[in-house]
Amino acid sequence: MIIDVHTHAFPDHIASIAMEKLEHSSNSKAYLNGTIADLLRSMDKAGIDVSIIACVATSPAQFNSIFTWCKSIAGPRIIPLPSIHPDSLDISGEMRKIKEAGFPGIKLHAEFQSFFLDEQRAYFIYQEAVENGLFILFHCGYDISFPDSDRSDPERLAHIHKDFPELKIVASHMGGWRQWDKVIRLLIGKDIYLDTSYTIGYIDENFLQTILTGHSPDRVLFGTDSPWKDQRVEVSLINSLDISSEFKKQILGKNAQSLFF
Numbered sequence: 153m154i155i156d157v158h159t160h161a162f163p164d165h166i167a168s169i170a171m172e173k174l175e176h177s178s179n180s181k182a183y184l185n186g187t188i189a190d191l192l193r194s195m196d197k198a199g200i201d202v203s204i205i206a207c208v209a210t211s212p213a214q215f216n217s218i219f220t221w222c223k224s225i226a227g228p229r230i231i232p233l234p235s236i237h238p239d240s241l242d243i244s245g246e247m248r249k250i251k252e253a254g255f256p257g258i259k260l261h262a263e264f265q266s267f268f269l270d271e272q273r274a275y276f277i278y279q280e281a282v283e284n285g286l287f288i289l290f291h292c293g294y295d296i297s298f299p300d301s302d303r304s305d306p307e308r309l310a311h312i313h314k315d316f317p318e319l320k321i322v323a324s325h326m327g328g329w330r331q332w333d334k335v336i337r338l339l340i341g342k343d344i345y346l347d348t349s350y351t352i353g354y355i356d357e358n359f360l361q362t363i364l365t366g367h368s369p370d371r372v373l374f375g376t377d378s379p380w381k382d383q384r385v386e387v388s389l390i391n392s393l394d395i396s397s398e399f400k401k402q403i404l405g406k407n408a409q410s411l412f413f
């Protein structure tokens with residue numbers, strides 16, 4: 153079973169506008185049109201069984217529309233992650249709703265949500281996630297659309313892990329996009345999941361080898377960041393890594409299965 157723990161999609165009526173905006177701000181071209189239908193086609197081509205769709209609430213008011221959409225698209229092949237904004241006045245109520253609806257976790261993106269990962273405002277979210285047994289998928293490291301901003305610095309993630317050791321953390325982009333030296337210093341070997349999204353092909357071979365050999369093999373998850381990467385190519389990149397076939401199986405699905413199901 154192949155599980156992609158990091159994809160994005162949008163409701164049909166806003167997909168083209170959202171994609172146009174994101175393509176402009178990131179100065180990159182997407183592989184898909186941002187709809188669920190296109191994602192499912194891509195999954196079929198890549199042999200991917202399940203995709204996690206990461207949503208981001210850029211204001212507290214967006215919770216409801218995102219939550220409602222997530223409920224409408226959830227199914228055997230699509231697991232959406234709702235999102236909570238740190239300025240929400242009802243973090244515990246929203247977290248409870250997410251838990252009761254059966255979602256396994258939430259997504260946070262400090263750049264789009266304008267907070268620093270380790271600031272007090274966000275600590276209510278972490279506390280509630282622990283209490284409800286939900287994991288958090290964090291954008292980590294730099295973001296192509298926000299050059300030089302350190303809101304999602306691996307050091308901040310290390311603070312969260314220290315303060316909430318029971319929090320199930322999924323750290324995107326191998327723990328910190330283009331901050332992999334800090335990942336090696338501060339995150340590898342810790343009880344934190346790292347996802348491979350938007351990493352292979354960018355990360356220096358030596359960094360990648362150091363992370364893959366230094367981190368626990370049951371804490372690495374396959375993610376693509378589709379539609380910004382081609383899922384089929386990303387699967388083949390994992391298969392071409394110089395690691396054991398058992399480790400590949402763990403990355404491509406086994407580890408996610410034990411985290412989500």
Ligand SMILES: [Zn+2]
Pocket residue numbers: 158159160206377
């Ligand atoms: Zn992403």
